[in-house]
Amino acid sequence: MAKTELIIEPDRFLTEGPLPGERISQVLSRLSADPRIGGVSSFAGLVRADETDAGRVSAIEFTAHRSMAERSIGELIERTADGYESPVLHVYAEHALGRVSVGEIPIIIVVGASHRPEAFGLCRDVLEALKAEVPIWGKELTDTGGHQWKVNN
Amino acid sequence: MAKTELIIEPDRFLTEGPLPGERISQVLSRLSADPRIGGVSSFAGLVRADETDAGRVSAIEFTAHRSMAERSIGELIERTADGYESPVLHVYAEHALGRVSVGEIPIIIVVGASHRPEAFGLCRDVLEALKAEVPIWGKELTDTGGHQWKVNN
Amino acid sequence: MNTIRVCAFGPLTEIIGEVPIELGVELSVSAADLQSELLRRFPGLGERQYRLAVDERFVEGEERVGGGSEVALLPPFGGG
Amino acid sequence: MNTIRVCAFGPLTEIIGEVPIELGVELSVSAADLQSELLRRFPGLGERQYRLAVDERFVEGEERVGGGSEVALLPPFGGG
Numbered sequence: 001m002a003k004t005e006l007i008i009e010p011d012r013f014l015t016e017g018p019l020p021g022e023r024i025s026q027v028l029s030r031l032s033a034d035p036r037i038g039g040v041s042s043f044a045g046l047v048r049a050d051e052t053d054a055g056r057v058s059a060i061e062f063t064a065h066r067s068m069a070e071r072s073i074g075e076l077i078e079r080t081a082d083g084y085e086s087p088v089l090h091v092y093a094e095h096a097l098g099r100v101s102v103g104e105i106p107i108i109i110v111v112g113a114s115h116r117p118e119a120f121g122l123c124r125d126v127l128e129a130l131k132a133e134v135p136i137w138g139k140e141l142t143d144t145g146g147h148q149w150k151v152n153n
Numbered sequence: 154m155a156k157t158e159l160i161i162e163p164d165r166f167l168t169e170g171p172l173p174g175e176r177i178s179q180v181l182s183r184l185s186a187d188p189r190i191g192g193v194s195s196f197a198g199l200v201r202a203d204e205t206d207a208g209r210v211s212a213i214e215f216t217a218h219r220s221m222a223e224r225s226i227g228e229l230i231e232r233t234a235d236g237y238e239s240p241v242l243h244v245y246a247e248h249a250l251g252r253v254s255v256g257e258i259p260i261i262i263v264v265g266a267s268h269r270p271e272a273f274g275l276c277r278d279v280l281e282a283l284k285a286e287v288p289i290w291g292k293e294l295t296d297t298g299g300h301q302w303k304v305n306n
Numbered sequence: 307m308n309t310i311r312v313c314a315f316g317p318l319t320e321i322i323g324e325v326p327i328e329l330g331v332e333l334s335v336s337a338a339d340l341q342s343e344l345l346r347r348f349p350g351l352g353e354r355q356y357r358l359a360v361d362e363r364f365v366e367g368e369e370r371v372g373g374g375s376e377v378a379l380l381p382p383f384g385g386g
Numbered sequence: 387m388n389t390i391r392v393c394a395f396g397p398l399t400e401i402i403g404e405v406p407i408e409l410g411v412e413l414s415v416s417a418a419d420l421q422s423e424l425l426r427r428f429p430g431l432g433e434r435q436y437r438l439a440v441d442e443r444f445v446e447g448e449e450r451v452g453g454g455s456e457v458a459l460l461p462p463f464g465g466g
Binding site: 063 | 458461462466
Protein backbone atom coordinates (compact mmCIF):
# COMPACT_ATOMS: atom_id res chain seq x y z
CA MET A 1 0.00 0.00 0.00
CA ALA A 2 1.09 3.58 -0.65
CA LYS A 3 2.34 5.50 2.34
CA THR A 4 -0.34 7.25 4.39
CA GLU A 5 0.34 10.25 6.59
CA LEU A 6 -1.68 9.79 9.79
CA ILE A 7 -2.35 12.85 11.94
CA ILE A 8 -4.01 12.29 15.33
CA GLU A 9 -5.58 15.05 17.43
CA PRO A 10 -5.86 16.27 20.13
CA ASP A 11 -3.02 15.51 22.57
CA ARG A 12 -5.53 14.60 25.26
CA PHE A 13 -8.59 12.56 24.36
CA LEU A 14 -10.50 13.07 27.63
CA THR A 15 -12.10 16.42 28.46
CA GLU A 16 -13.91 17.56 31.60
CA GLY A 17 -17.58 18.30 30.95
CA PRO A 18 -19.73 18.13 27.80
CA LEU A 19 -18.06 18.83 24.46
CA PRO A 20 -18.88 22.04 22.60
CA GLY A 21 -20.83 21.53 19.37
CA GLU A 22 -18.57 24.11 17.72
CA ARG A 23 -15.74 21.60 17.92
CA ILE A 24 -16.64 19.87 14.66
CA SER A 25 -16.58 23.12 12.71
CA GLN A 26 -13.31 24.14 14.38
CA VAL A 27 -11.65 20.88 13.33
CA LEU A 28 -13.16 21.10 9.84
CA SER A 29 -11.71 24.57 9.49
CA ARG A 30 -8.22 23.26 10.31
CA LEU A 31 -8.60 20.32 7.93
CA SER A 32 -9.59 22.62 5.08
CA ALA A 33 -6.04 24.03 5.13
CA ASP A 34 -4.77 20.66 3.82
CA PRO A 35 -5.36 20.61 0.03
CA ARG A 36 -5.13 16.80 -0.01
CA ILE A 37 -8.33 16.39 2.03
CA GLY A 38 -11.53 15.98 0.01
CA GLY A 39 -13.95 14.46 2.52
CA VAL A 40 -14.57 14.95 6.22
CA SER A 41 -16.84 12.57 8.14
CA SER A 42 -17.88 13.52 11.66
CA PHE A 43 -19.80 11.87 14.44
CA ALA A 44 -21.27 13.48 17.53
CA GLY A 45 -23.00 11.43 20.20
CA LEU A 46 -25.82 13.07 22.15
CA VAL A 47 -27.27 11.92 25.47
CA ARG A 48 -30.81 10.63 24.76
CA ALA A 49 -33.73 10.84 27.20
CA ASP A 50 -34.18 7.06 27.15
CA GLU A 51 -36.86 5.38 29.22
CA THR A 52 -35.17 2.76 31.42
CA ASP A 53 -36.18 0.49 34.28
CA ALA A 54 -34.66 3.12 36.57
CA GLY A 55 -36.70 5.99 35.05
CA ARG A 56 -36.11 8.50 32.27
CA VAL A 57 -32.44 9.34 31.66
CA SER A 58 -31.63 12.96 32.41
CA ALA A 59 -27.81 12.80 32.31
CA ILE A 60 -24.86 10.43 32.12
CA GLU A 61 -21.93 10.70 34.51
CA PHE A 62 -18.78 9.49 32.74
CA THR A 63 -15.65 8.17 34.44
CA ALA A 64 -12.54 6.52 33.00
CA HIS A 65 -9.28 4.79 33.72
CA ARG A 66 -7.61 7.88 32.39
CA SER A 67 -4.08 6.78 31.57
CA MET A 68 -5.29 3.51 30.05
CA ALA A 69 -7.97 5.32 28.03
CA GLU A 70 -5.48 7.83 26.61
CA ARG A 71 -3.14 5.03 25.63
CA SER A 72 -5.82 2.81 24.13
CA ILE A 73 -7.39 5.54 21.99
CA GLY A 74 -4.03 6.30 20.37
CA GLU A 75 -3.41 2.62 19.72
CA LEU A 76 -6.84 1.95 18.28
CA ILE A 77 -6.67 4.92 15.92
CA GLU A 78 -3.35 3.71 14.56
CA ARG A 79 -4.63 0.16 14.20
CA THR A 80 -7.92 1.09 12.49
CA ALA A 81 -6.20 3.64 10.20
CA ASP A 82 -3.90 0.84 9.06
CA GLY A 83 -6.81 -0.60 7.09
CA TYR A 84 -7.13 2.50 4.89
CA GLU A 85 -5.06 3.96 2.11
CA SER A 86 -5.12 7.71 1.56
CA PRO A 87 -2.37 10.31 1.08
CA VAL A 88 -3.49 11.72 4.43
CA LEU A 89 -5.77 10.56 7.23
CA HIS A 90 -6.56 13.12 9.91
CA VAL A 91 -8.36 11.80 13.01
CA TYR A 92 -9.77 13.90 15.86
CA ALA A 93 -11.33 12.04 18.81
CA GLU A 94 -12.56 13.52 22.07
CA HIS A 95 -14.66 12.14 24.96
CA ALA A 96 -16.25 13.93 27.90
CA LEU A 97 -15.81 13.04 31.56
CA GLY A 98 -18.21 14.02 34.33
CA ARG A 99 -21.86 14.92 33.97
CA VAL A 100 -23.33 15.24 30.46
CA SER A 101 -27.04 16.09 30.33
CA VAL A 102 -29.67 15.14 27.72
CA GLY A 103 -28.90 16.90 24.44
CA GLU A 104 -25.27 17.48 25.39
CA ILE A 105 -22.33 15.84 23.63
CA PRO A 106 -20.15 13.16 25.26
CA ILE A 107 -18.19 12.17 22.14
CA ILE A 108 -16.94 13.70 18.92
CA ILE A 109 -14.96 12.01 16.15
CA VAL A 110 -13.85 13.82 12.99
CA VAL A 111 -11.97 12.09 10.18
CA GLY A 112 -10.57 13.79 7.10
CA ALA A 113 -9.29 11.80 4.10
CA SER A 114 -8.68 12.36 0.42
CA HIS A 115 -11.91 10.59 -0.53
CA ARG A 116 -15.22 9.95 1.15
CA PRO A 117 -15.12 6.14 1.58
CA GLU A 118 -12.00 6.36 3.75
CA ALA A 119 -13.41 9.28 5.77
CA PHE A 120 -16.73 7.50 6.46
CA GLY A 121 -15.16 4.10 7.06
CA LEU A 122 -12.46 5.21 9.44
CA CYS A 123 -14.79 7.52 11.40
CA ARG A 124 -17.11 4.63 12.03
CA ASP A 125 -14.32 2.14 12.76
CA VAL A 126 -12.78 4.47 15.34
CA LEU A 127 -16.17 4.95 17.00
CA GLU A 128 -16.88 1.21 17.19
CA ALA A 129 -13.40 0.36 18.47
CA LEU A 130 -13.59 3.16 21.01
CA LYS A 131 -16.86 1.88 22.44
CA ALA A 132 -15.48 -1.64 22.70
CA GLU A 133 -11.94 -1.00 23.88
CA VAL A 134 -11.57 2.25 25.79
CA PRO A 135 -12.06 2.01 29.59
CA ILE A 136 -14.84 4.54 30.07
CA TRP A 137 -18.02 4.02 32.08
CA GLY A 138 -21.31 5.88 31.98
CA LYS A 139 -23.72 6.05 34.91
CA GLU A 140 -27.14 6.98 33.55
CA LEU A 141 -28.93 9.21 36.05
CA THR A 142 -32.72 9.31 35.88
CA ASP A 143 -35.41 11.84 36.69
CA THR A 144 -36.56 9.71 39.65
CA GLY A 145 -33.14 9.85 41.30
CA GLY A 146 -32.28 6.33 40.17
CA HIS A 147 -29.42 5.19 38.00
CA GLN A 148 -28.17 2.37 35.81
CA TRP A 149 -24.86 1.69 34.14
CA LYS A 150 -24.62 2.09 30.38
CA VAL A 151 -23.21 -1.05 28.73
CA ASN A 152 -21.95 -1.08 25.14
CA ASN A 153 -22.82 -4.04 22.98
CA MET B 154 -41.61 -1.25 10.61
CA ALA B 155 -42.34 1.28 13.37
CA LYS B 156 -43.27 4.74 12.26
CA THR B 157 -40.36 7.10 11.63
CA GLU B 158 -40.65 10.86 11.78
CA LEU B 159 -38.58 12.26 8.90
CA ILE B 160 -37.50 15.90 9.09
CA ILE B 161 -35.80 17.38 6.00
CA GLU B 162 -33.86 20.65 6.00
CA PRO B 163 -33.37 23.27 4.61
CA ASP B 164 -36.18 24.47 2.33
CA ARG B 165 -33.69 25.14 -0.44
CA PHE B 166 -30.90 22.69 -1.11
CA LEU B 167 -28.82 24.89 -3.43
CA THR B 168 -26.86 27.87 -2.07
CA GLU B 169 -24.81 30.50 -3.90
CA GLY B 170 -21.11 30.28 -3.05
CA PRO B 171 -19.10 27.98 -0.77
CA LEU B 172 -20.82 26.64 2.35
CA PRO B 173 -19.73 27.91 5.76
CA GLY B 174 -17.97 25.32 7.93
CA GLU B 175 -20.00 26.54 10.91
CA ARG B 176 -23.07 25.02 9.29
CA ILE B 177 -22.47 21.57 10.75
CA SER B 178 -22.27 22.89 14.30
CA GLN B 179 -25.35 25.06 13.74
CA VAL B 180 -27.38 22.07 12.60
CA LEU B 181 -25.97 19.92 15.44
CA SER B 182 -27.06 22.56 17.91
CA ARG B 183 -30.64 22.41 16.58
CA LEU B 184 -30.66 18.61 16.62
CA SER B 185 -29.54 18.53 20.26
CA ALA B 186 -32.90 20.04 21.21
CA ASP B 187 -34.58 16.74 20.21
CA PRO B 188 -34.14 14.31 23.13
CA ARG B 189 -34.76 11.32 20.83
CA ILE B 190 -31.56 11.93 18.86
CA GLY B 191 -28.49 10.02 20.08
CA GLY B 192 -26.15 10.13 17.08
CA VAL B 193 -25.36 12.74 14.43
CA SER B 194 -23.28 11.82 11.39
CA SER B 195 -22.02 14.62 9.16
CA PHE B 196 -20.18 14.86 5.89
CA ALA B 197 -18.44 17.86 4.39
CA GLY B 198 -16.82 17.71 0.97
CA LEU B 199 -13.78 19.92 0.35
CA VAL B 200 -12.34 20.91 -3.02
CA ARG B 201 -9.00 19.12 -3.39
CA ALA B 202 -5.97 20.46 -5.29
CA ASP B 203 -5.92 17.43 -7.58
CA GLU B 204 -3.36 17.12 -10.35
CA THR B 205 -5.22 16.60 -13.63
CA ASP B 206 -4.34 16.49 -17.32
CA ALA B 207 -5.49 20.11 -17.45
CA GLY B 208 -3.24 21.23 -14.55
CA ARG B 209 -3.65 21.51 -10.79
CA VAL B 210 -7.24 22.17 -9.66
CA SER B 211 -7.65 25.55 -7.99
CA ALA B 212 -11.46 25.76 -7.86
CA ILE B 213 -14.64 24.10 -9.08
CA GLU B 214 -17.45 26.08 -10.70
CA PHE B 215 -20.78 24.39 -9.94
CA THR B 216 -23.96 24.73 -12.00
CA ALA B 217 -27.27 22.88 -11.76
CA HIS B 218 -30.67 22.32 -13.28
CA ARG B 219 -32.06 24.07 -10.26
CA SER B 220 -35.71 23.08 -10.18
CA MET B 221 -34.91 19.47 -11.05
CA ALA B 222 -32.13 19.36 -8.44
CA GLU B 223 -34.41 20.69 -5.69
CA ARG B 224 -37.05 18.15 -6.56
CA SER B 225 -34.67 15.22 -6.84
CA ILE B 226 -32.90 15.86 -3.52
CA GLY B 227 -36.21 15.80 -1.66
CA GLU B 228 -37.24 12.61 -3.39
CA LEU B 229 -33.96 10.83 -2.80
CA ILE B 230 -33.90 11.72 0.89
CA GLU B 231 -37.38 10.28 1.34
CA ARG B 232 -36.48 7.16 -0.61
CA THR B 233 -33.19 6.48 1.19
CA ALA B 234 -34.70 7.23 4.63
CA ASP B 235 -37.32 4.60 3.88
CA GLY B 236 -34.66 1.97 4.45
CA TYR B 237 -34.10 2.98 8.07
CA GLU B 238 -36.09 2.62 11.23
CA SER B 239 -35.66 5.20 13.98
CA PRO B 240 -38.16 7.22 16.06
CA VAL B 241 -36.77 10.27 14.26
CA LEU B 242 -34.53 10.87 11.25
CA HIS B 243 -33.37 14.42 10.70
CA VAL B 244 -31.60 15.12 7.38
CA TYR B 245 -29.89 18.36 6.38
CA ALA B 246 -28.42 18.57 2.85
CA GLU B 247 -26.92 21.60 1.15
CA HIS B 248 -24.88 22.09 -2.03
CA ALA B 249 -23.00 25.13 -3.30
CA LEU B 250 -23.41 26.76 -6.72
CA GLY B 251 -20.80 28.97 -8.37
CA ARG B 252 -17.09 29.06 -7.65
CA VAL B 253 -15.74 26.98 -4.74
CA SER B 254 -11.96 27.18 -4.26
CA VAL B 255 -9.55 24.55 -2.90
CA GLY B 256 -10.23 23.99 0.81
CA GLU B 257 -13.75 25.40 0.55
CA ILE B 258 -16.92 23.35 1.02
CA PRO B 259 -19.31 22.50 -1.85
CA ILE B 260 -21.48 20.01 0.07
CA ILE B 261 -22.67 19.34 3.60
CA ILE B 262 -24.91 16.53 4.81
CA VAL B 263 -25.95 16.11 8.43
CA VAL B 264 -28.10 13.21 9.66
CA GLY B 265 -29.41 12.79 13.19
CA ALA B 266 -31.00 9.53 14.36
CA SER B 267 -31.68 7.77 17.62
CA HIS B 268 -28.69 5.45 17.16
CA ARG B 269 -25.41 5.65 15.32
CA PRO B 270 -25.90 2.95 12.65
CA GLU B 271 -28.89 4.78 11.19
CA ALA B 272 -27.12 8.14 11.34
CA PHE B 273 -23.98 6.84 9.58
CA GLY B 274 -25.86 4.72 7.07
CA LEU B 275 -28.35 7.34 5.97
CA CYS B 276 -25.73 10.11 5.77
CA ARG B 277 -23.70 8.00 3.42
CA ASP B 278 -26.70 6.80 1.40
CA VAL B 279 -27.90 10.36 0.87
CA LEU B 280 -24.42 11.40 -0.27
CA GLU B 281 -24.09 8.54 -2.75
CA ALA B 282 -27.59 9.02 -4.15
CA LEU B 283 -27.02 12.75 -4.44
CA LYS B 284 -23.84 12.31 -6.47
CA ALA B 285 -25.57 9.85 -8.81
CA GLU B 286 -28.98 11.45 -9.21
CA VAL B 287 -28.95 15.21 -8.69
CA PRO B 288 -28.35 17.30 -11.84
CA ILE B 289 -25.30 19.29 -10.75
CA TRP B 290 -22.11 19.79 -12.78
CA GLY B 291 -18.66 20.84 -11.64
CA LYS B 292 -16.13 22.52 -13.94
CA GLU B 293 -12.69 22.04 -12.42
CA LEU B 294 -10.58 25.15 -13.07
CA THR B 295 -6.81 24.71 -13.00
CA ASP B 296 -3.84 26.91 -12.18
CA THR B 297 -2.81 26.94 -15.86
CA GLY B 298 -6.15 28.43 -16.94
CA GLY B 299 -7.40 25.08 -18.21
CA HIS B 300 -10.45 23.16 -17.12
CA GLN B 301 -12.05 19.74 -17.09
CA TRP B 302 -15.49 18.52 -16.07
CA LYS B 303 -15.83 16.56 -12.86
CA VAL B 304 -17.61 13.23 -13.44
CA ASN B 305 -19.00 11.12 -10.60
CA ASN B 306 -18.49 7.38 -10.75
CA MET C 307 -45.32 24.39 -36.49
CA ASN C 308 -44.67 24.47 -32.77
CA THR C 309 -41.34 25.06 -31.13
CA ILE C 310 -39.36 23.13 -28.53
CA ARG C 311 -36.79 24.99 -26.45
CA VAL C 312 -33.64 22.97 -25.83
CA CYS C 313 -31.37 23.94 -22.96
CA ALA C 314 -27.88 22.44 -22.48
CA PHE C 315 -26.28 21.88 -19.07
CA GLY C 316 -22.78 21.28 -17.79
CA PRO C 317 -20.21 20.29 -20.44
CA LEU C 318 -22.84 20.28 -23.20
CA THR C 319 -22.90 24.08 -23.03
CA GLU C 320 -19.50 23.90 -24.75
CA ILE C 321 -21.20 22.36 -27.79
CA ILE C 322 -24.62 23.98 -27.83
CA GLY C 323 -23.99 27.18 -25.90
CA GLU C 324 -25.53 28.66 -22.78
CA VAL C 325 -28.54 30.09 -24.60
CA PRO C 326 -31.50 27.78 -25.27
CA ILE C 327 -32.06 26.91 -28.92
CA GLU C 328 -35.44 26.49 -30.57
CA LEU C 329 -36.50 23.64 -32.84
CA GLY C 330 -39.64 23.62 -34.94
CA VAL C 331 -41.78 20.45 -34.65
CA GLU C 332 -45.23 19.22 -35.62
CA LEU C 333 -47.57 18.43 -32.70
CA SER C 334 -44.91 16.37 -30.98
CA VAL C 335 -41.69 14.45 -31.59
CA SER C 336 -40.25 11.29 -30.06
CA ALA C 337 -37.28 11.67 -27.74
CA ALA C 338 -35.21 9.52 -30.13
CA ASP C 339 -36.06 11.68 -33.15
CA LEU C 340 -35.30 14.82 -31.19
CA GLN C 341 -31.87 13.42 -30.35
CA SER C 342 -31.24 12.60 -34.03
CA GLU C 343 -32.11 16.14 -35.02
CA LEU C 344 -29.83 17.56 -32.33
CA LEU C 345 -26.99 15.30 -33.50
CA ARG C 346 -27.45 16.54 -37.09
CA ARG C 347 -27.14 20.13 -35.94
CA PHE C 348 -24.41 19.54 -33.36
CA PRO C 349 -22.21 16.65 -34.51
CA GLY C 350 -20.11 17.05 -31.32
CA LEU C 351 -23.00 15.48 -29.39
CA GLY C 352 -22.06 12.16 -31.00
CA GLU C 353 -19.18 11.77 -28.56
CA ARG C 354 -21.24 12.70 -25.54
CA GLN C 355 -23.51 10.81 -23.19
CA TYR C 356 -26.60 12.68 -22.11
CA ARG C 357 -30.25 12.21 -21.19
CA LEU C 358 -33.30 14.34 -22.00
CA ALA C 359 -35.64 15.75 -19.36
CA VAL C 360 -38.95 17.53 -19.71
CA ASP C 361 -40.60 19.10 -16.68
CA GLU C 362 -37.87 17.66 -14.43
CA ARG C 363 -38.52 14.08 -15.60
CA PHE C 364 -36.38 11.98 -17.92
CA VAL C 365 -37.78 11.06 -21.36
CA GLU C 366 -36.29 8.57 -23.83
CA GLY C 367 -36.89 6.42 -26.90
CA GLU C 368 -40.43 6.61 -28.22
CA GLU C 369 -41.76 8.87 -25.45
CA ARG C 370 -43.30 12.00 -26.99
CA VAL C 371 -42.09 15.52 -26.43
CA GLY C 372 -44.86 18.01 -27.16
CA GLY C 373 -44.46 21.29 -29.03
CA GLY C 374 -44.04 24.12 -26.54
CA SER C 375 -41.97 21.94 -24.19
CA GLU C 376 -38.68 22.90 -22.65
CA VAL C 377 -36.17 20.08 -22.97
CA ALA C 378 -33.07 19.83 -20.80
CA LEU C 379 -29.96 18.02 -22.06
CA LEU C 380 -28.33 16.42 -19.02
CA PRO C 381 -24.81 15.01 -19.27
CA PRO C 382 -23.44 12.81 -16.44
CA PHE C 383 -23.58 14.57 -13.08
CA GLY C 384 -20.70 15.94 -11.06
CA GLY C 385 -22.18 17.21 -7.81
CA GLY C 386 -20.76 16.58 -4.37
CA MET D 387 4.74 -9.32 52.66
CA ASN D 388 4.22 -6.91 49.78
CA THR D 389 1.01 -5.12 49.00
CA ILE D 390 -1.07 -4.84 45.83
CA ARG D 391 -3.36 -1.85 45.46
CA VAL D 392 -6.68 -2.72 43.85
CA CYS D 393 -8.74 0.03 42.28
CA ALA D 394 -12.34 -0.50 41.11
CA PHE D 395 -13.89 1.34 38.16
CA GLY D 396 -17.38 2.00 36.90
CA PRO D 397 -20.13 -0.11 38.48
CA LEU D 398 -17.61 -2.11 40.55
CA THR D 399 -17.16 0.96 42.75
CA GLU D 400 -20.60 0.11 44.12
CA ILE D 401 -19.17 -3.16 45.49
CA ILE D 402 -15.60 -2.26 46.38
CA GLY D 403 -15.82 1.50 46.87
CA GLU D 404 -14.06 4.41 45.26
CA VAL D 405 -10.97 4.12 47.46
CA PRO D 406 -8.28 1.60 46.43
CA ILE D 407 -7.94 -1.38 48.76
CA GLU D 408 -4.67 -3.07 49.66
CA LEU D 409 -3.99 -6.82 49.64
CA GLY D 410 -0.90 -8.44 51.15
CA VAL D 411 0.88 -10.93 48.89
CA GLU D 412 4.14 -12.85 48.77
CA LEU D 413 6.47 -11.89 45.90
CA SER D 414 3.66 -12.17 43.38
CA VAL D 415 0.28 -13.75 42.80
CA SER D 416 -1.44 -15.11 39.71
CA ALA D 417 -4.28 -13.09 38.21
CA ALA D 418 -6.64 -16.03 38.84
CA ASP D 419 -5.68 -16.30 42.53
CA LEU D 420 -6.04 -12.55 42.95
CA GLN D 421 -9.57 -12.78 41.55
CA SER D 422 -10.39 -15.62 43.96
CA GLU D 423 -9.19 -13.57 46.92
CA LEU D 424 -11.24 -10.57 45.74
CA LEU D 425 -14.33 -12.76 45.40
CA ARG D 426 -13.84 -14.06 48.96
CA ARG D 427 -13.76 -10.51 50.29
CA PHE D 428 -16.44 -9.11 47.99
CA PRO D 429 -18.98 -11.85 47.20
CA GLY D 430 -20.92 -9.36 45.03
CA LEU D 431 -18.16 -9.70 42.43
CA GLY D 432 -19.48 -13.19 41.71
CA GLU D 433 -22.29 -11.71 39.64
CA ARG D 434 -20.05 -9.34 37.76
CA GLN D 435 -17.91 -9.58 34.66
CA TYR D 436 -14.62 -7.75 34.84
CA ARG D 437 -11.02 -7.93 33.69
CA LEU D 438 -7.80 -7.07 35.52
CA ALA D 439 -5.24 -4.58 34.22
CA VAL D 440 -1.77 -3.75 35.47
CA ASP D 441 0.14 -0.83 33.97
CA GLU D 442 -2.64 -0.29 31.43
CA ARG D 443 -2.41 -3.86 30.14
CA PHE D 444 -4.84 -6.71 30.72
CA VAL D 445 -3.66 -9.69 32.81
CA GLU D 446 -5.48 -12.99 33.27
CA GLY D 447 -5.20 -16.63 34.33
CA GLU D 448 -1.69 -17.66 35.34
CA GLU D 449 -0.06 -14.31 34.51
CA ARG D 450 1.73 -12.98 37.59
CA VAL D 451 0.93 -9.77 39.38
CA GLY D 452 3.93 -8.56 41.40
CA GLY D 453 3.80 -7.11 44.87
CA GLY D 454 3.77 -3.31 44.70
CA SER D 455 1.55 -3.36 41.59
CA GLU D 456 -1.57 -1.33 41.09
CA VAL D 457 -4.37 -3.48 39.72
CA ALA D 458 -7.41 -2.02 37.98
CA LEU D 459 -10.72 -3.90 37.97
CA LEU D 460 -12.40 -3.11 34.67
CA PRO D 461 -16.07 -4.00 34.12
CA PRO D 462 -17.58 -3.81 30.59
CA PHE D 463 -17.12 -0.38 29.04
CA GLY D 464 -19.79 2.22 28.42
CA GLY D 465 -18.05 5.05 26.59
CA GLY D 466 -19.38 6.85 23.54
